[in-house]
Amino acid sequence: xxxxxxxxxxxxxxxxxxxxxxxxxxxxxxxxxxxxxxxxxxxxxxxxxxxxxxxxxxxxxxxxxxxxxxxxxxxxxxxxxxxxxxxxxxxxxxxxxxxxxxxxxxxxxxxxxxxxxxxxxxxxxxxxxxxxxxxxxxxxxxxxxxxxxxxxxxxxxxxxxxxxxxxxxxxxxxxxxxxxxxxxxxxxxxxxxxxxxxxxxxxxxxxxxxxxxxxxxxxxxxxxxxxxxxxxxxxxxxxxxxxxxxxxxxxxxxxxxxxxxxxxxxxxxxxxxxxxxxxxxxxxxxxxxxxxxxxxxxxxxxxxxxxxxxxxxxxxxxxxxxxxxxxxxxxxxx
Amino acid sequence: xxxxxxxxxxxxxxxxxxxxxxxxxxxxxxxxxxxxxxxxxxxxxxxxxxxxxxxxxxxxxxxxxxxxxxxxxxxxxxxxxxxxxxxxxxxxxxxxxxxxxxxxxxxxxxxxxxxxxxxxxxxxxxxxxxxxxxxxxxxxxxxxxxxxxxxxxxxxxxxxxxxxxxxxxxxxxxxxxxxxxxxxxxxxxxxxxxxxxxxxxxxxxxxxxxxxxxxxxxxxxxxxxxxxxxxxxxxxxxxxxxxxxxxxxxxxxxxxxxxxxxxxxxxxxxxxxxxxxxxxxxxxxxxxxxxxxxxxxxxxxxxxxxxxxxxxxxxxxxxxxxxxxxxxxxxxxxxxxxxxxxxxxxxxxxxxxxxxxxxxxxxxxxxxxxxxxxxxxxxxxxxxxxxxxxxxxxxxxxxxxxxxxxxxxxxxxxxxxxxxxxxxxxxxxxxxxxxxx
Ligand code: SF4
Ligand code: SF4
Ligand code: SF4
Numbered sequence: 001x002x003x004x005x006x007x008x009x010x011x012x013x014x015x016x017x018x019x020x021x022x023x024x025x026x027x028x029x030x031x032x033x034x035x036x037x038x039x040x041x042x043x044x045x046x047x048x049x050x051x052x053x054x055x056x057x058x059x060x061x062x063x064x065x066x067x068x069x070x071x072x073x074x075x076x077x078x079x080x081x082x083x084x085x086x087x088x089x090x091x092x093x094x095x096x097x098x099x100x101x102x103x104x105x106x107x108x109x110x111x112x113x114x115x116x117x118x119x120x121x122x123x124x125x126x127x128x129x130x131x132x133x134x135x136x137x138x139x140x141x142x143x144x145x146x147x148x149x150x151x152x153x154x155x156x157x158x159x160x161x162x163x164x165x166x167x168x169x170x171x172x173x174x175x176x177x178x179x180x181x182x183x184x185x186x187x188x189x190x191x192x193x194x195x196x197x198x199x200x201x202x203x204x205x206x207x208x209x210x211x212x213x214x215x216x217x218x219x220x221x222x223x224x225x226x227x228x229x230x231x232x233x234x235x236x237x238x239x240x241x242x243x244x245x246x247x248x249x250x251x252x253x254x255x256x257x258x259x260x261x262x263x264x265x266x267x268x269x270x271x272x273x274x275x276x277x278x279x280x281x282x283x284x285x286x287x288x289x290x291x292x293x294x295x296x297x298x299x300x301x302x303x304x305x306x307x308x309x310x311x312x313x314x315x316x317x318x319x320x321x322x323x324x325x326x327x328x329x330x331x332x333x334x
Numbered sequence: 335x336x337x338x339x340x341x342x343x344x345x346x347x348x349x350x351x352x353x354x355x356x357x358x359x360x361x362x363x364x365x366x367x368x369x370x371x372x373x374x375x376x377x378x379x380x381x382x383x384x385x386x387x388x389x390x391x392x393x394x395x396x397x398x399x400x401x402x403x404x405x406x407x408x409x410x411x412x413x414x415x416x417x418x419x420x421x422x423x424x425x426x427x428x429x430x431x432x433x434x435x436x437x438x439x440x441x442x443x444x445x446x447x448x449x450x451x452x453x454x455x456x457x458x459x460x461x462x463x464x465x466x467x468x469x470x471x472x473x474x475x476x477x478x479x480x481x482x483x484x485x486x487x488x489x490x491x492x493x494x495x496x497x498x499x500x501x502x503x504x505x506x507x508x509x510x511x512x513x514x515x516x517x518x519x520x521x522x523x524x525x526x527x528x529x530x531x532x533x534x535x536x537x538x539x540x541x542x543x544x545x546x547x548x549x550x551x552x553x554x555x556x557x558x559x560x561x562x563x564x565x566x567x568x569x570x571x572x573x574x575x576x577x578x579x580x581x582x583x584x585x586x587x588x589x590x591x592x593x594x595x596x597x598x599x600x601x602x603x604x605x606x607x608x609x610x611x612x613x614x615x616x617x618x619x620x621x622x623x624x625x626x627x628x629x630x631x632x633x634x635x636x637x638x639x640x641x642x643x644x645x646x647x648x649x650x651x652x653x654x655x656x657x658x659x660x661x662x663x664x665x666x667x668x669x670x671x672x673x674x675x676x677x678x679x680x681x682x683x684x685x686x687x688x689x690x691x692x693x694x695x696x697x698x699x700x701x702x703x704x705x706x707x708x709x710x711x712x713x714x715x716x717x718x719x720x721x722x723x724x725x726x727x728x729x730x731x732x733x734x735x736x737x738x739x740x741x742x743x744x745x746x747x748x749x750x751x752x753x754x755x756x757x758x759x760x761x762x763x764x765x766x767x768x769x770x771x
Pocket of ligand 3: 166167203247251252253254255256261262263264265266267
């Protein structure tokens with residue numbers, strides 16, 4: 001059996017996704033039996049030219065982690081799409097924009113002004129900023145990738161075949177991917193396009209905390225304000241915001257096991273387009289607001305006002321692919 | 335016309351970088367060499383508006399290889415801003431978490447990122463020159479390396495909740511205690527890990543001996559150094575003083591809150607990463623290096639016996655203090671690995687480590703500014719966070735390992751390029767036969 005030619009390409013990443021793969025430990029030998037790596041900058045020395053030298057479609061499995069932040073991220077995504085038969089979006093950043101896409105918020109101050117001028121340690125009297133192209137006296141040019149306006153998910157720029165969410169994807173999910181690859185290599189069959197390699201239900205089903213039929217809560221607490229958390233009871237009635245009701249299962253409920261509210265790195269459940277809205281509406285219905293007519297804007301506003309940081313709370317990992325970020329971005333364009 | 339060579343991407347490092355080398359038209363003179371960070375993610379901006387206590391849950395995504403220091407440093411900054419004192423047991427569990435990460439990250443760096451060069455030789459086929467090949471060609475060492483990294487990562491997960499991107503640290507202490515079962519589990523395997531670490535030291539010493547010509551002669555570039563150490567000079571990754579060492583070895587120590595007196599940030603137009611420098615000498619004279627070699631150069635001693643003996647051996651063998659040999663970075667990393675496993679043992683044996691008194695309730699958001707500093711495996715992290723009275727983060731300034739090291743890397747790369755191209759150093763340098771051909 002020929003090995004699957006595999007390329008791992010990096011966008012705007014923290015490399016935690018690479019560490020997650022290395023955390024497979026002994027299982028990495030199984031990966032090595034199955035895959036021949038042709039590109040993986042974090043672990044191997046192949047250069048971009050090595051990837052470009054391959055025929056289109058010659059790579060069997062292309063894995064992309066990180067968000068699309070720069071023109072280079074975009075270019076690499078396009079190269080990967082061309083070279084690979086199958087493209088997998090790996091990790092929350094590639095799936096939904098992830099934490100880096102929090103910088104898509106409509107800020108009144110430019111990101112460059114802050115990081116290259118205004119931070120207190122800065123010593124930049126000339127106001128130098130990184131430039132895409134600088135011409136040297138010799139006539140040569142040095143280039144830097146362009147910062148795109150927003151950070152986005154992989155499927156905002158190329159067609160994606162499979163999704164592995166999580167920040168980073170947890171080892172059991174990566175083991176599932178290995179099983180998929182094994183089956184592919186043995187039988188040539190793959191799951192239906194668009195499959196999310198994770199759980200199907202909500203995190204609540206996986207979490208195992210006891211959840212009353214009708215949850216009610218009076219106020220939300222910060223993690224440092226809570227003294228004793230009942231480890232068997234759902235966090236929400238105990239005053240801790242938990243994204244469980246809107247979040248896809250599959251992580252093993254890592255955060256709620258530690259008495260910490262989920263922030264949704266697995267992304268929304270099947271068919272949900274906007275993770276944050278789904279969660280806000282779940283909370284609203286828990287609040288016993290009359291939802292028969294659907295949620296009015298005022299009602300939504302009310303909920304949001306109770307939480308001083310709705311974006312960081314409900315869109316921690318999915319802002320880049322949310323409806324609300326599209327609204328923000330349209331507004332800015334106008 | 336000068337020629338420009340570009341290497342893209344620079345591999346076996348986490349993050350994005352490109353290397354640019356400018357050489358004179360006759361190909362004989364190196365005009366300049368730069369290491370450029372080709373992306374950035376604006377963390378300083380988007381932690382604004384977040385709850386202060388959630389900053390430690392966001393910033394670990396700056397680096398997936400060392401997320402734990404990026405979890406603890408901002409927690410300390412919040413506590414500094416809000417005047418919070420944490421229980422002693424919480425301090426110890428955080429230290430255990432940091433040491434566990436130090437252990438797994440240094441080993442990952444040594445075995446997975448660096449070892450391919452000396453095991454296969456720097457000129458081997460790229461298809462061969464990587465960690466997977468090592469695991470197959472040297473199964474005994476490979477298995478040992480995997481078991482060591484797994485120990486560190488599993489300990490990180492047991493304390494932090496996840497092995498990558500922890501969630502346990504909050505202002506006032508920790509969300510969850512470290513359980514007795516976990517303590518017993520990791521204590522049971524600890525002695526074997528010490529044996530493994532000793533074997534790793536042997537491997538590292540063999541590399542140093544084999545490559546002595548390279549260690550002693552390539553990339554010996556005096557710079558400043560920056561790291562963390564206790565006031566008396568003892569190595570400390572968790573709660574020390576910001577320490578700098580000039581190229582002649584004169585050391586000064588400052589409270590982390592004074593970092594703006596010590597460090598400035600410089601921007602160049604070819605780089606998304608900013609270059610930090612020592613303010614008292616300015617840029618570029620004041621570029622410095624941080625990480626294991628910086629830590630060793632600003633320390634008088636290690637805080638554990640085996641590591642301290644290893645440090646003395648290194649200083650004796652190289653013969654200078656500070657040590658300017660860039661290839662001694664690996665050696666320094668191994669000394670810190672020894673310190674990590676010894677500290678892990680001491681902490682696991684401390685009865686406080688399973689204490690449930692790990693969280694103070696005396697935590698009230700107030701308007702204020704705080705600085706938190708810890709040492710990450712690749713360099714010092716400084717978090718400067720400003721809170722409003724509701725506990726929302728209003729301003730942030732983060733200095734991380736990449737900023738610190740950029741100036742030093744440029745200086746080093748230029749130096750090494752000159753050695754290789756102008757002095758044809760590779761010809762006269764003795765390289766050993768690769769371990770595996
Ligand atoms: S998904 Fe998480 S672990 Fe993966 S690159 Fe993004 S931030 Fe890092
Ligand atoms: S809301 Fe959170 S704590 Fe409650 S059941 Fe769902 S996942 Fe568990
Ligand atoms: S509990 Fe939520 S935030 Fe935590 S790992 Fe699971 S999906 Fe991610």
